[in-house]
Amino acid sequence: MSEITREKLHAYLDDALTDAETAQIEQALRNSDPLRRALRQAMQERDRGDHSLGAVWRRERLTCPTREQLGSYLLQVLDDAQQEYVDFHLKTVACPFCLANLADLQTLQKEPAPKAKERRRRFFQSSAGFLGVARDARK
Numbered sequence: 001m002s003e004i005t006r007e008k009l010h011a012y013l014d015d016a017l018t019d020a021e022t023a024q025i026e027q028a029l030r031n032s033d034p035l036r037r038a039l040r041q042a043m044q045e046r047d048r049g050d051h052s053l054g055a056v057w058r059r060e061r062l063t064c065p066t067r068e069q070l071g072s073y074l075l076q077v078l079d080d081a082q083q084e085y086v087d088f089h090l091k092t093v094a095c096p097f098c099l100a101n102l103a104d105l106q107t108l109q110k111e112p113a114p115k116a117k118e119r120r121r122r123f124f125q126s127s128a129g130f131l132g133v134a135r136d137a138r139k
């Protein structure tokens with residue numbers, strides 16, 4: 001008999017197990033006080049639900065779009081199904097990891113690379129002049 005992990009209890013609560021596995025868990029629950037406690041705990045975790053970072057992480061991290069997909073999403077170049085999926089992931093699931101990633105990408109897109117570079121160059125020249133270390137800038 002395989003060990004009943006917390007993940008398996010969550011899968012049980014999600015109704016995502018085979019009949020045999022479900023029966024096995026229900027059997028084990030009848031016989032094990034610690035397991036019943038573990039199940040209660042799992043249910044409490046689920047009640048705290050979407051707002052618990054840990055729960056979101058456990059549930060959603062395997063379904064997170066990649067950073068490339070998020071970038072494509074911002075540019076709206078994904079196909080409809082993918083676009084919808086990412087939309088759901090961000091707006092309904094409100095995955096904190098992808099939202100952070102998205103915010104980061106948005107900042108990057110708002111500031112096109114050449115422009116940022118140009119500003120840095122000007123800043124460097126003025127501060128180099130100001131500091132009297134223009135030696136390197138002459139090259």
Ligand SMILES: [Zn+2]
Pocket residue numbers: 060061063064065089095096097098099
């Ligand atoms: Zn995500």
